[in-house]
Amino acid sequence: MNVSNVLFDILVVLVAAKVAAELAERVGVPAVVGEIVAGVLIGPSLLDLVGGNDEVLRTLGEIGVILLLLEVGLEMDLKELGAVGKASLLVATVGVITPLVLGFGAMQLVVDDQKVALFVAGALTATSVGITARVFGDLRALATTEARIVLGAAVADDVMGLVVLTVVVRLVTQGSVSALSVAGILVVAIGFLVVGGLIGFGIAPPLFSWVERLSRSTGTLVAIALAFTLAFAQLADAAKLAPIVGAFVAGLALARTDQSDRIARELAPVGHLFIPVFFLQIGIDARIEAFTSGAVLRDAAILLAVAIAGKLVSPLGAVGSPGDKTLIALGMLPRGEVGLIFATLGLQQGVLDADLYASLLLVVLATTLITPPLLKWRYTKLRQQASAAPAQPTTPMPLGGWLRVENGLVILDGTPPNHLGLQLALEAAVLMAHAHPSPSLLDWLSSVPPEQFRWEGRAASVFLEVLRRGNARSWRFLDTLGVLEHAVPELAETLRQRESDPFTLDPTLTHRWTAIERLQAIDEADVLASDLRALQHPEWLFLAALLEEGLRDRPGRITLARQVVQRLDLGAAAEQEVALLVADSELLWSVVRQPDGLSQESVLSLASHVDTPEVARALYLLSMAHAENHDRWECEGLRELHALVDQALANPSLTGLEARNLVGRRRNEAIRLVGGEPDVVARIEAAPRAYVLAQTGEALARQSALLETLPPSRNAARVQVSPDETDRWYVEVAAHDRPGLLAAVTGVLANADLDVESALVATWPDGRALESFRVKAQAKPDAPRLQLAVAGSLDLPLSSSPLPEAIVAFDNNVSPWHTVCEVRAADKSGLLHALATAFAAAEVNVHSARVNNEDGLAVDRFEVTDHDGRKLEAQRQVRISAFVAGGATSRRRRFRIGRRKLEANISDPSMVPSP
Numbered sequence: 001m002n003v004s005n006v007l008f009d010i011l012v013v014l015v016a017a018k019v020a021a022e023l024a025e026r027v028g029v030p031a032v033v034g035e036i037v038a039g040v041l042i043g044p045s046l047l048d049l050v051g052g053n054d055e056v057l058r059t060l061g062e063i064g065v066i067l068l069l070l071e072v073g074l075e076m077d078l079k080e081l082g083a084v085g086k087a088s089l090l091v092a093t094v095g096v097i098t099p100l101v102l103g104f105g106a107m108q109l110v111v112d113d114q115k116v117a118l119f120v121a122g123a124l125t126a127t128s129v130g131i132t133a134r135v136f137g138d139l140r141a142l143a144t145t146e147a148r149i150v151l152g153a154a155v156a157d158d159v160m161g162l163v164v165l166t167v168v169v170r171l172v173t174q175g176s177v178s179a180l181s182v183a184g185i186l187v188v189a190i191g192f193l194v195v196g197g198l199i200g201f202g203i204a205p206p207l208f209s210w211v212e213r214l215s216r217s218t219g220t221l222v223a224i225a226l227a228f229t230l231a232f233a234q235l236a237d238a239a240k241l242a243p244i245v246g247a248f249v250a251g252l253a254l255a256r257t258d259q260s261d262r263i264a265r266e267l268a269p270v271g272h273l274f275i276p277v278f279f280l281q282i283g284i285d286a287r288i289e290a291f292t293s294g295a296v297l298r299d300a301a302i303l304l305a306v307a308i309a310g311k312l313v314s315p316l317g318a319v320g321s322p323g324d325k326t327l328i329a330l331g332m333l334p335r336g337e338v339g340l341i342f343a344t345l346g347l348q349q350g351v352l353d354a355d356l357y358a359s360l361l362l363v364v365l366a367t368t369l370i371t372p373p374l375l376k377w378r379y380t381k382l383r384q385q386a387s388a389a390p391a392q393p394t395t396p397m398p399l400g401g402w403l404r405v406e407n408g409l410v411i412l413d414g415t416p417p418n419h420l421g422l423q424l425a426l427e428a429a430v431l432m433a434h435a436h437p438s439p440s441l442l443d444w445l446s447s448v449p450p451e452q453f454r455w456e457g458r459a460a461s462v463f464l465e466v467l468r469r470g471n472a473r474s475w476r477f478l479d480t481l482g483v484l485e486h487a488v489p490e491l492a493e494t495l496r497q498r499e500s501d502p503f504t505l506d507p508t509l510t511h512r513w514t515a516i517e518r519l520q521a522i523d524e525a526d527v528l529a530s531d532l533r534a535l536q537h538p539e540w541l542f543l544a545a546l547l548e549e550g551l552r553d554r555p556g557r558i559t560l561a562r563q564v565v566q567r568l569d570l571g572a573a574a575e576q577e578v579a580l581l582v583a584d585s586e587l588l589w590s591v592v593r594q595p596d597g598l599s600q601e602s603v604l605s606l607a608s609h610v611d612t613p614e615v616a617r618a619l620y621l622l623s624m625a626h627a628e629n630h631d632r633w634e635c636e637g638l639r640e641l642h643a644l645v646d647q648a649l650a651n652p653s654l655t656g657l658e659a660r661n662l663v664g665r666r667r668n669e670a671i672r673l674v675g676g677e678p679d680v681v682a683r684i685e686a687a688p689r690a691y692v693l694a695q696t697g698e699a700l701a702r703q704s705a706l707l708e709t710l711p712p713s714r715n716a717a718r719v720q721v722s723p724d725e726t727d728r729w730y731v732e733v734a735a736h737d738r739p740g741l742l743a744a745v746t747g748v749l750a751n752a753d754l755d756v757e758s759a760l761v762a763t764w765p766d767g768r769a770l771e772s773f774r775v776k777a778q779a780k781p782d783a784p785r786l787q788l789a790v791a792g793s794l795d796l797p798l799s800s801s802p803l804p805e806a807i808v809a810f811d812n813n814v815s816p817w818h819t820v821c822e823v824r825a826a827d828k829s830g831l832l833h834a835l836a837t838a839f840a841a842a843e844v845n846v847h848s849a850r851v852n853n854e855d856g857l858a859v860d861r862f863e864v865t866d867h868d869g870r871k872l873e874a875q876r877q878v879r880i881s882a883f884v885a886g887g888a889t890s891r892r893r894r895f896r897i898g899r900r901k902l903e904a905n906i907s908d909p910s911m912v913p914s915p
Contacts, residue, residue: 006056012049013057016042017276032340033368035276036361039283050284061281064274065341066247070229071271073251074264088152090317095153095332096160099124099310106306110299111356115171119351122168123342123360124307126161127153127332136331136375144446145323148439150331153314163190165245165342169349192239193249196232200253204228208257222266225254244341282340282361285347290358299359300366307363308333322443327378334371335364403427405435412441421448422455425483426462429474437477445481453486460568463487467516467542475511488567490560491550515545515625528624531617540574541618544581545625551582558583577615581622584609588623589630592637598644599765600817600847604689606641607648607655616645644817651815653693663689669697670704680705683764690848691762691770699772703732707768710734715794719787721780728757729775731783733790737769739867740840742849743798745771746833748789754781756832759851800837801830802887810877818847818863819872823884827858835860838883842876843867 016038024034042049050057103121111117127150136147211224229250236246254263290296311332315325343360346352352360395414402416402424410431416424425445428437466474475495478484485492498510519542522528532538547564551557561582565575591597591606610616620642627635648655667684674680683704692700702722710718718734731754733745742761749756754775763769775781806825823835832851839846839862848863866872872880 006054009050009054009057010060012042013060013277013280014273017280021276032279033365035279036283036286036340036365039280040286040288041283042280043284043286045286045288057277057281057284060274061278062243064271064276064278065244066229066233067267067271068275068278069244069247070251070254070267071264071275073248073253074255074260074267087318087321087323088149089156091149091153091314091328091332092156092160092317094317095127095311095314096125096157096164098313099306100164102306102310103303106302110302116351116356118171119168119342119346120303120356120360122161122164123339123346124303124310124335124363125157125164126335126339126342127157127311145321145439145443146327146331148442149318149321149323150328153317153328153332161339161342163193165345168342169345188239192236192245196235196246196249197252200232200249201256204253205257208254208259208263212259219266221259222263222270225263225267226270228254278344279340282344285344286358286361287354290354291362293355293358296355296358296362299356300362303359303363304366307335307367324378324382327375327382330371330374330378333374334368339364403431403441405431408435409438410435410441411438412444415444418448418452419454419456421445422453422483422487423457423459423462425453425478425481426459426466429466429478429483430462430469432474432477433469433471442481445483450482450486453483455487455567455569459487460570463568464539464543467539467546468520471517472511475513479511488564490554490564491546494550494554513546513549515549515622516542518625518628519545519621528621531621535617535621536614537574537577540570540577541581541621543568543570543574544578544585544618545622547578548582548585548622577618580610580615581619584619585622585626588619588638588641589626589634592634592641598637598641598817600688600690603641603644603648603817604655607645608660610645610649611655611657613646613649616642616649620645647813647815659689659693663692666692666695666697666700670701673698673701674705677705677708679708683707686764686766688762688764691760694760694850695772699730703734703770703772706732707734707764707770710736710768714738715791717787717790717794719783719790721783721786723780724774727776727778729777729781731773731775731781731786733771733773733786735769735771735790735794737763737767738794739843739845740798740837741769741794742771742846743800743833743836743840744793744796745790746773746830746836747798748786748793749773749775750830750833752781752786752789753777753829755829756851757853759832759849761846761849763847797889798837798840799889800834800841800883800887802885803831803834804885806835806884808881808884810872812871815863817869817871818865819877821862821864821872821877821880823858823860823862825858825860827853827856831858832860834887835862835884837888838880839864841883841888842879844872844876844880845869 017035020034020038021031024031041047044051100121103124104117107117107120108114136144136150207228208221208224211221215221229247232246232250232253233243234246236249237243254260257263312329314332315328318325318328339360343352343357343364346360347354347357393415394417397416398413400413402413402420404411404413410428412424428441428445466478475484479492479495484495495510519532522532532541535541543565544561547557547561551560554560558579562575562579565578587606591602594602607616610619620638623638624635627638630638653659667687670684671681674684680701684700687700687704695703702720706718706720710716714736716736720732722730722732724730731749735741735745746756746759754773754777756773756775758774760772761769803825806823809822811820811822821839825831832849836846836849843866844864845867846862846864850861852859852861864872866876
């Protein structure tokens with residue numbers, strides 16, 4: 001075996017399979033047809049890229065067909081199969097026996113060998129479940145009586161087909177066709193299905209519960225499931241039955257386990273790889289030249305006639321049952337997987353020659369291709385007739401309501417008026433989360449004309465209830481009935497895209513909404529429970545979660561979301577909040593990832609945007625619903641961000657509408673005053689919100705321009721003086737932020753005998769700081785002299801006098817970012833310098849300061865943090881109080897409590913270093 005050749009063959013087959021499936025889906029042809037055609041194309045008949053005798057590919061194909069029958073078994077609910085009723089079983093029986101008899105008789109005229117005739121006849125018995133279900137699904141007709149009968153019959157005759165296959169293969173290999181041998185093989189086949197099924201049903205649930213409980217590796221469960229399947233395939237082979245029968249029984253057993261959904265989900269990618277290989281191998285084995293042979297075309301025509309006639313008479317089994325018999329007959333036409341398995345086994349066993357194999361292949365392809373348009377034509381005609389027919393008479397609503405649950409079935413009592421179609425479909429969807437629909441419910445909902453699915457009465461409130469209590473079964477029910485297509489077409493389109501997405505390896509995800517499931521899972525033990533409980537309108541959050549996920553990546557998704565809310569008639573407030581949540585679903589995560597995302601300006605801007613605690617809480621919950629897609633540090637940051645926004649919204653003076661409008665007006669006024677200087681404009685736009693609120697537009701413009709004149713040197717400073725009123729002046733200092741800056745500047749002012757009446761401090765993100773002081777002085781302060789003094793004082797030691805009478809209080813709750821320190825003391829010269837020096841001594845950063853005088857009593861408020869930007873802990877608060885009471889003295893920037901005076905009198909110009 002040449003490994004390089006094998007790898008090349010696998011490469012060609014996998015690429016060809018996926019390309020063919022994609023093209024087939026796009027032209028409306030079942031993927032299996034595209035895969036067979038691709039096999040013909042790459043096989044010896046045309047391009048000869050892959051040989052027909054590659055044993056590795058054949059082995060992969062065998063694994064593929066085992067996985068295919070495993071999937072069929074996993075998807076089959078024996079209870080539902082038993083519930084389809086007598087009509088489905090009779091239709092299946094007629095649909096198996098008739099083509100078997102007709103096919104055997106017709107082939108007697110073509111071949112002499114009875115074994116060959118029986119084998120070909122057996123290949124005509126099965127109806128394709130997958131193809132039939134896909135067509136009815138595309139027509140939104142899966143809930144109709146006809147679809148239920150056809151699908152039930154298709155499932156039943158697949159089981160019968162497997163039995164027929166087993167019997168025929170045994171007869172062919174044993175070389176006899178006696179009635180006794182047929183009976184014996186039939187007993188063995190049915191016995192294996194029954195006994196193997198019972199054993200599997202008994203073993204599988206406890207076995208896989210034990211595996212799931214003890215396993216640590218993510219792949220253990222799916223590996224054991226595959227081994228379980230292969231074991232049953234081996235047992236079937238040991239019983240002289242086809243291994244695929246064992247795989248089917250294993251699927252039935254695994255479907256009874258609590259882990260069936262996970263097994264199906266994790267096996268799906270494996271099936272996507274191996275199952276197409278089987279269908280490509282069918283095409284590879286075909287010889288295209290045989291399709292032009294007169295004998296092949298003759299045999300194909302005979303078999304096609306038998307195949308069609310055998311299924312067209314199958315509705316005889318449904319005589320006396322409701323439903324259109326023609327639609328049932330057309331739904332039984334397509335042959336599929338079992339027919340192809342028949343043909344392939346016949347070729348491998350040497351029962352069929354290349355010509356008969358080609359004839360059977362043509363029959364499978366023909367019945368597969370003609371069924372969708374015929375079904376669509378007939379169903380459309382029936383719907384048109386139903387819409388034109390008068391509405392069926394209604395009955396009074398029972399005391400307990402139209403719907404009730406009994407023995408796991410949602411039962412419709414009576415005949416409601418058609419205009420309740422949407423409301424009752426939604427009510428049923430809520431119940432469908434843990435029950436199954438009864439035939440009476442499906443029949444009535446299928447008979448309601450589509451235009452009757454209108455949003456009226458209680459429909460909107462029930463829809464919101466589906467969001468709170470429904471699950472994937474509920475949404476699949478609504479989608480299958482076509483309710484979503486008529487009531488919420490935006491979501492129906494999303495589901496269509498999911499179904500056609502080739503990268504969706506897990507088909508069970510089609511009708512799941514992960515964000516809603518996360519919100520539904522919040523219980524009292526969850527850290528999010530209090531936030532969810534605090535919402536005034538949790539239903540708006542659930543609706544936003546649905547629309548955010550359902551409209552993701554759709555053009556105009558915000559407009560579409562508004563359309564849905566308007567259709568539900570929930571009001572303008574709901575529309576506004578849902579639209580904001582959908583638009584900003586990723587906003588909080590984006591803020592958290594920013595280096596300054598938790599800064600004061602960022603949080604205040606975000607709080608102003610969301611506007612209310614209700615919206616902030618809903619946006620936080622919506623974000624946390626997708627937490628599994630984010631790292632742990634991001635989730636922790638999100639929680640902190642939410643807490644900060646919540647605290648910010650508690651302060652309407654910073655985040656309220658009036659504050660937002662005022663900030664906007666101040667910034668715009670300042671920008672107009674600076675004449676469009678780009679750097680100064682950028683400085684104005686980056687100014688901290690609290691600072692902007694405390695300034696006039698003129699002051700903001702003047703101070704921003706001052707900051708732009710500051711050189712990059714660390715010890716640089718700029719000072720400007722502006723008049724306020726008689727004997728009152730504004731001294732504005734621009735410098736690079738550093739520990740002790742406020743203490744240094746206030747020391748200069750104190751030594752210049754400037755009495756500070758109020759102060760405002762602000763720091764920009766680039767580290768430039770602005771300190772504005774309103775001072776009392778008879779003459780205008782000398783700005784150049786003050787500038788030299790400030791620059792020279794930045795690296796000098798600091799000292800302050802004690803203030804034992806001062807009252808110092810701290811509050812960590814008033815601001816999301818800072819500790820607020822309030823100091824009350826007798827107003828006197830140098831007070832602000834003493835307080836600022838105490839902060840520097842305690843290694844505290846001052847972010848803002850406001851100085852006020854109340855009848856000789858100074859009330860100074862400072863927003864402070866430690867050097868790491870965190871609120872102050874109790875120990876640091878104690879240090880500040882000690883330095884305020886006892887004074888502070890520094891030598892080489894190390895502080896101690898004391899009363900020593902500053903070693904250099906910076907009021908003396910001779911002691912001021914040159915800048």
